[in-house]
Structure formats: C-alpha cells, structure tokens
Amino acid sequence: MKVSIIGYGNVATILGRKIIASGHEVVQVVGRDIEKAKSLAEKLFAKASNFTDLPDSNTELFIIALSDSGIQECFSFLKSSTALVVHTAGSVSKDVLQNVSAHYGVLYPLQSLRKEMDQIPAIPILIDANSEKAIQTIKLFAESISNQVCFSNDEERLKLHVAAVFVNNFTNHLYHLAEIICKKEKIDFELLKPLMQETLSRLNAASPEFLQTGPAIRKDMSTVEKHLNILNEFPQHKTVYQTLTDSIMLHYS
C-alpha cells in the first residue's frame, strides 16, 4: 500500500520501518517540524511534508501516529481525503475520526516502541474500523507487518491498554523499586535478573493465577511483618508492598 505517516515519534518511526520492510511504500512523513519529518522521511525513502500539504492524493492509507493530546491537530488538513485514515492510540475512540474521512479505523500496536531500537520486537496489533470494507483493508495491511493481529472495539482496546499499563508501566516500576533497594544496600541489581526472567518465562507453562508464590499467598504473616519492618526505611515501597500483598491475599481468599 501507499502510506502516509503523520508524526515522527516512536510509533511513527518503528511502524514506518516495519511498513517498508514489509514491501509497502511510505509516500510521505508529515509533521509540524519539517526538519524532524525529514529526518524520518529519509530513513523511509519518503518525502517530508507539512500539515498544510495534506492530503496527498497518492496515499491509500493515512496513519496518524501523534500523541493522544496532539492527535486532533491534523484533522482539519485531512478532511478532503477519500483515503482510509487510522490512528494508533490505545485509549482514543475510533470515532474521533468520523468527521475526518468516510473510511476510518484504528491500528494500535500493543508494544512499547522506542525509535532508537535496533531490533524491533514482536508487535501485536489491535484493529478496528467503521465499516466491514475498512476492517478488511486494515486487517490485510496489519497482517502484512505483524503475525498477531486481533480485532477489538474501543472499549476492549481501552481495557487492553489498561492491562498493558499493568504489565509494562507498573512492572517496570516494581523493577525500579527493587533497584532502589539494591542500590541502597550496594547489592548488584543484576542478581535479580535471572529471577525476573524466570517469573516471565514460567508463563509459557501456566497461567499467572497458578504460578503465584510468596509470603502473601501463603498467608505467611511472620515474613510479611519482617518485610514491612525492613521497609520502614523505604516508606513509598511500604505502601506498594502493603497494597499488593492485600490484593494477592484477597484474590486467593
């Protein structure tokens, strides 16, 4: 397909690389800062354009990869297009595009993307659209760049976005809290990495529901008390420890 990418951030860059690697053509990279647009456009063998150059008449698919709050910025410039328009946001309704084009939808990459990535990880894609025809086009396109493509409507996508916050943002924060303890004790954080990998790898064999271990699920209050006592030095950790311990106990009570 002939694709225009609106944006030059993390999602725009990584999707752009996947798109050309899959044999599609990126016609243009569009953004307010033309120098930044150029920088990405060069890597994708595309031209760089301003919002005012929109819509490009060669484009079959416009992919809006702007921040949730900046997404509306390009809408007025796209209005005269008859092409398919999708956004890439997990927690924005597809219907923000209803006055932008007759054919619109969502192409949400369920992955944490950074433009500096050398190796692009697997990127599951959630799709949605306003018509069966648009769904089919987006599905074919998504399947050409990912082998995990799944339909989900606005509500499902938003819920999966919340689930992604749990396994990505919150998990990273737990790693951070553990690192703070290690730093304070001058213990190498590397020592915890095999355990972190094992925690994840084990999910290949069973559901996390059945893999839960630790003092909370054992209702081992003596260890919980020892831990809470140790965490007096780390008051913010203590709140998180207490909340997650309570949550585990509740889930298995």
Next chain:
Amino acid sequence: MKVSIIGYGNVATILGRKIIASGHEVVQVVGRDIEKAKSLAEKLFAKASNFTDLPDSNTELFIIALSDSGIQECFSFLKSSTALVVHTAGSVSKDVLQNVSAHYGVLYPLQSLRKEMDQIPAIPILIDANSEKAIQTIKLFAESISNQVCFSNDEERLKLHVAAVFVNNFTNHLYHLAEIICKKEKIDFELLKPLMQETLSRLNAASPEFLQTGPAIRKDMSTVEKHLNILNEFPQHKTVYQTLTDSIMLHYS
C-alpha cells in the same frame, strides 16, 4: 564435597540436581517422610534418611532446605556434628544455627525454584557464614554450582529477599491482574506477552528508573481518569492502579 540435603521440596530438589551435576556427592536426603526422601534420594544417587539418623559422619556439608517455619525441626538432630551446616532461607538469620554447629552459614538461592523444572534457570547464590574459613568453603562450593555468587549478611539478604518479592511475587500478580482483564474481555492474554518480554529485555540497556513510561510519569491525568473509570468493573485492580500510579508520580516529582 560430600553433602547431605535436609528436605525434599523445591529448593532441595533443584539444588540437589545442581550439586550432583557439578561433581559433588549427595550422601543422603533427610526428611520426616521417608518415602518422599527416598523419591528424591533415588534421583540424586543418595540414601534416604530420617532425622533420627542425623548426623551422618561422612557428610562435609549439611544443607537445610526446609520451609522457614520448619527449619528448626532438624536442629536437635544435628547438634553433635562437626561439619559445616547451612540453611537456604532468604529471610532467616544465619545465627539460628549458632547452637547447631561451630561452623555454619547461609546458601540462599535467589531464584524461584520448582522441582518439576526440566531446565534449571540461572541461580544467583547469596552466601554468609560465621567465620572466614566457613565463608571460603561455602564460596568455593557455591561457585561450583553457580556463576553468580555474592556475599551478603543477614540484613542485606533480607532486603534482597524483599526486592525479590517485588520483582517475582508482585510482578506475577500484575500479570495475573492483566490476565483477569483479558479473560473478562475475551481477549487473548498472549497478545500482552511480547510487551512483557520487551519490558524486561529493555533492562539490558538501561536502568528501570530511566525506562519508565506511561500516563503516570507523563502526569497524563486524562488517561489516568479514563483508566480508573474503566476499572470500576474491577475494584481490586483499581486500588492497585491508584497506588502504583501515585508511587510513580511521587518518584518522578
């Protein structure tokens, strides 16, 4: 070394397998339930013994791999031994062994071990002892079965045990909470796994402190509100979401 293993659970089984794979000899597997002791002893080419058979005079190292609460059960049987005695518990002081043997210490595997494991993951080992000589013996032994061996005293080990709870027990619980959302929405939990792996793999490049992303660190209250609203269906998730969001905001304020 000639080793006796007291216990036949997860830690006893996996350490036992590592020990014989490293060329040491397991002399006996000791436990209250002789049938269970036999079952592990056979796998380790050892004999099975009762507590009342302790101490075996051929043994150079007794490894107590019992639960934190059951650990004291074997103490009275070991008292006449002159061999080195270690326990394997993260949150138990080495000095519980001070009346058991003149030479004692700790060999704590910082990993989540399950006896059913086919492939044994990397197992960092934290060691401690009551004398320089005991430290040296335990260090050499630990280094023969692991390439990540680190000295840590009772307090450091307890803190690392707390850190392990954060990256293992609590992380698994976050995975579980995400899975609950997926199940309710009939979305395949597998879709989140590439993101979970990416969250972990990224730590090879940088500290989790600098890898934090998501609405909390961006102070994107509009998305936080959307998420909290969605989580009205999942009241327990909501408490965890709020606590971790607050914690991230505090850490980066």
